[in-house]
Amino acid sequence: MKISFRKIQTKILLSFLLLITLAGVIGGITFLYQGSINRYQAYKDDLNELRHLMAQIDVLQKDFLVVDARNEAFMASGKSKNITSIETNIRESKKLFARLNESSTTKEFNFNQKIQTLKEMREKYNRLFELLRKRIRERGFKNFGMEGRMRDYAHFLEKVDVDKELVLQLRRHEKDFFLRKELDYKTKLHQTADKLKRKITDSPLDSKRKETFLEYVADYEKMFDRIVEIEQEIGFDSKKGLRGELTKIYEQINTEVQSIFEVISFYIEGLIFRARLIVIAALIIMLLTGGFFAVYFSFSISQPIIVLDRVAKSVVKGLRSQDEFLDRVTTDDEVGDLAKNFKIMLQKLRDSIQEAEQRNKQLQEFINQEKQRSWENEGFAIFGEILKNNSDNIVKQSYEIITELTKRTGSVQGGLFIVNDDNPQAPFLELTAAYAYERQKYLKKRVNFGEGLIGETWREGDTKLITDIPENYTFIKSGTGILKPTAILIVPIKTDEKIEGVLELASMQVYEQYVIDFVERLSRRIATNIAAVKANEKNLKLLAEAQDFNKQIEEKELELQKRVKEYDTWMREFEAKLNVVSEESAVFQMILSKIYDGIIVTDEKFTILKVNNFILRKFRYKRSQLEGYPVDVLIETDYKNIIDLKDRKFQLNSKVFNRRTTGKIIDPFGKQTLVQMLAGKLEVERKIFYVFLFNELSQEEMAMLNKGDSFLSQN
Numbered sequence: 001m002k003i004s005f006r007k008i009q010t011k012i013l014l015s016f017l018l019l020i021t022l023a024g025v026i027g028g029i030t031f032l033y034q035g036s037i038n039r040y041q042a043y044k045d046d047l048n049e050l051r052h053l054m055a056q057i058d059v060l061q062k063d064f065l066v067v068d069a070r071n072e073a074f075m076a077s078g079k080s081k082n083i084t085s086i087e088t089n090i091r092e093s094k095k096l097f098a099r100l101n102e103s104s105t106t107k108e109f110n111f112n113q114k115i116q117t118l119k120e121m122r123e124k125y126n127r128l129f130e131l132l133r134k135r136i137r138e139r140g141f142k143n144f145g146m147e148g149r150m151r152d153y154a155h156f157l158e159k160v161d162v163d164k165e166l167v168l169q170l171r172r173h174e175k176d177f178f179l180r181k182e183l184d185y186k187t188k189l190h191q192t193a194d195k196l197k198r199k200i201t202d203s204p205l206d207s208k209r210k211e212t213f214l215e216y217v218a219d220y221e222k223m224f225d226r227i228v229e230i231e232q233e234i235g236f237d238s239k240k241g242l243r244g245e246l247t248k249i250y251e252q253i254n255t256e257v258q259s260i261f262e263v264i265s266f267y268i269e270g271l272i273f274r275a276r277l278i279v280i281a282a283l284i285i286m287l288l289t290g291g292f293f294a295v296y297f298s299f300s301i302s303q304p305i306i307v308l309d310r311v312a313k314s315v316v317k318g319l320r321s322q323d324e325f326l327d328r329v330t331t332d333d334e335v336g337d338l339a340k341n342f343k344i345m346l347q348k349l350r351d352s353i354q355e356a357e358q359r360n361k362q363l364q365e366f367i368n369q370e371k372q373r374s375w376e377n378e379g380f381a382i383f384g385e386i387l388k389n390n391s392d393n394i395v396k397q398s399y400e401i402i403t404e405l406t407k408r409t410g411s412v413q414g415g416l417f418i419v420n421d422d423n424p425q426a427p428f429l430e431l432t433a434a435y436a437y438e439r440q441k442y443l444k445k446r447v448n449f450g451e452g453l454i455g456e457t458w459r460e461g462d463t464k465l466i467t468d469i470p471e472n473y474t475f476i477k478s479g480t481g482i483l484k485p486t487a488i489l490i491v492p493i494k495t496d497e498k499i500e501g502v503l504e505l506a507s508m509q510v511y512e513q514y515v516i517d518f519v520e521r522l523s524r525r526i527a528t529n530i531a532a533v534k535a536n537e538k539n540l541k542l543l544a545e546a547q548d549f550n551k552q553i554e555e556k557e558l559e560l561q562k563r564v565k566e567y568d569t570w571m572r573e574f575e576a577k578l579n580v581v582s583e584e585s586a587v588f589q590m591i592l593s594k595i596y597d598g599i600i601v602t603d604e605k606f607t608i609l610k611v612n613n614f615i616l617r618k619f620r621y622k623r624s625q626l627e628g629y630p631v632d633v634l635i636e637t638d639y640k641n642i643i644d645l646k647d648r649k650f651q652l653n654s655k656v657f658n659r660r661t662t663g664k665i666i667d668p669f670g671k672q673t674l675v676q677m678l679a680g681k682l683e684v685e686r687k688i689f690y691v692f693l694f695n696e697l698s699q700e701e702m703a704m705l706n707k708g709d710s711f712l713s714q715n
Contacts, residue, residue: 019286019289022282022289025282029275029278030275033278037275039104040267041268043100043103043105043106044265044268046103047257047264049096050118050257053089057089057093057125058247060089061086063082064080064083064086064133065243068136069139069141072144076144078133078137090126093122097115100115114256118256121256125246128246128249132234136234138230146223150220150223150227153216154167154170162213163196163199166199169192170192170193173185173189181237186224189221190221193221197217379408383405383522386400386401394530398418398433399433401433402415402416402433405519405522409511411506413434414435414504414506415433415434415435416432416433417431418501429448429454429455429458431447447502453490463516464489465487465488465489469484469485483508486509487507487511488505489504489506489507489511490502490503491505491523495527501527596694597695598614598675599615599691599692600615601690603687606631607628607630608628608630608634611623615665619634619673620668631692634665635663635677636663636664661678662676663675674697674702675696676694677693679691679693
């Protein structure tokens with residue numbers, strides 16, 4: 001291939017080859033230094049990863065103490081999310097130490113002994129944490145481990161009928177120790193335990209029970225002492241026990257890693273400094289060479305290009321006489337070829353401008369169509385929200401519809417008429433809502449079928465656009481006087497089945513077709529909504545009838561409550577006995593069994609404690625099938641309606657149990673029996689009990705309930 005040194009391309013090519021050669025020299029030197037820097041940087045990254053793993057396991061260890069040590073799932077299985085993360089951390093750290101041992105950088109800087117020391121410290125950390133985990137599980141929580149066994153002893157001691165205050169003090173000292181981690185509470189607990197032992201010894205209990213209670217107190221103390229020992233071994237804070245040793249190892253590892261990190265960083269900074277000196281020197285040479293070529297090409301190439309630049313700028317102002325300037329460029333190189341091609345391009349540009357003008361017209365039409373679609377979509381979204389709101393108030397909803405529609409279509413007046421078919425033999429249109437309406441003829445707000453333009457639209461079901469407005473049909477008041485509208489748009493509000501109303505709009509301008517189409521499509525949605533509202537109103541009427549029936553049910557309920565009031569005098573005679581009887585639940589059962597068929601007693605968690613014999617005989621249960629099980633295996637009802645769950649005290653009498661409801665009793669075979677039920681809350685010796693009382697429904701009551709259910713289901 002023949003090379004011509006007169007061509008601009010050849011000159012530029014040789015210049016760039018020289019610059020590329022210089023750049024290659026810089027790149028080679030940089031590559032050599034960068035390879036070493038990258039190798040040391042990778043070593044630093046491994047050290048950073050080691051610090052990150054240590055920081056991560058320190059956080060996990062603290063989360064373990066805060067979360068898992070109080071987690072029943074961990075106590076049961078020994079597994080948790082934190083334990084899994086710690087095991088993953090241990091595996092990652094082992095891989096990292098293996099990589100550091102095999103690294104050439106470790107051998108280069110003689111870090112083998114330090115890396116081995118770090119590995120041993122990390123393994124010691126892992127062993128200590130494993131011991132910590134075992135101690136946490138050994139100590140336990142709630143129903144697990146030593147704490148669970150100690151809680152069992154405490155629950156047994158709470159049943160000791162000697163001095164419950166001392167038992168409560170034991171539990172309080174126990175909880176205070178767990179909360180504050182102070183050994184003073186250990187001493188207080190033993191002192192309180194000694195007092196309780198003396199109380200038990202001096203009590204009138206038989207010797208066997210005394211011995212049992214004393215053994216439980218001693219076991220409770222031993223278990224508490226063992227838990228205290230474990231807590232001391234774990235450490236009351238982050239500076240003591242196993243926690244303190246873990247913190248110390250964590251700090252030692254970080255210190256050792258930081259020392260290695262600083263050595264590598266110092267060496268990397270030295271390499272970077274030397275590399276920068278070499279690169280700066282090479283760049284200065286490149287800048288001088290580039291400056292020489294820049295001056296040369298500025299004088300040999302820039303002048304013709306300036307002429308072309310002026311021609312290009314003149315094109316922006318208009319395509320006039322640029323050809324004369326282009327003819328002045330006569331150089332026999334790429335610039336001359338560029339001038340010739342530029343002249344041809346100008347001619348094609350003139351042709352393209354004409355084509356662009358045609359396309360702009362088409363684009364403008366498309367923009368207008370998109371604008372109309374956007375206007376319609378926005379309108380449907382707004383009216384969609386209006387139709388959702390006030391669905392139970394058709395007048396307010398109609399006003400919002402006609403107000404927004406009048407503004408959106410650029411109208412000055414608007415009215416919405418809805419068919420009133422309360423009398424199917426003589427329906428009429430009623431003006432439900434209007435905007436800027438001041439016509440005298442519509443003050444009565446009523447249009448008959450076929451009457452006027454609106455009545456005709458109702459009869460025919462077609463849209464009317466009227467530009468030839470009849471005299472005295474409507475007028476518009478303004479600051480300049482009374483004006484006559486230019487166009488009237490009347491649109492039927494109809495579904496596929498019937499016409500629900502009519503829309504009327506008046507404007508000072510003729511409505512465009514896309515506005516008419518929008519109003520027609522909107523009217524169909526309005527019609528569907530009106531039909532739904534009317535159906536809802538009918539349902540409300542049916543509901544009112546159902547409520548009248550419920551009143552009859554309530555009157556019957558009042559009659560049933562009189563049965564309870566008749567026993568009020570009889571129950572007062574037993575109030576004196578209630579103060580001396582220790583087993584209050586038995587007394588309640590004796591009294592209430594004379595009034596109610598079934599009696600159920602539950603604890604505060606609605607677990608059945610007692611049921612009377614009527615339930616066992618009537619519904620064929622065994623006592624073991626109910627007592628100790630949730631109350632909903634026997635009763636199906638809404639407990640919130642019959643139980644006052646507020647924390648207040650009240651005595652058992654007929655005035656308290658006065659909130660009745662209907663429930664179902666379920667036998668072992670799934671059969672359900674309707675009953676009249678009420679319930680209440682009792683507090684006995686600081687314990688909460690719930691009492692459920694019920695009577696079987698009579699045939700008359702069953703018939704009334706069935707009649708009420710049938711009536712409501714039909715409506």
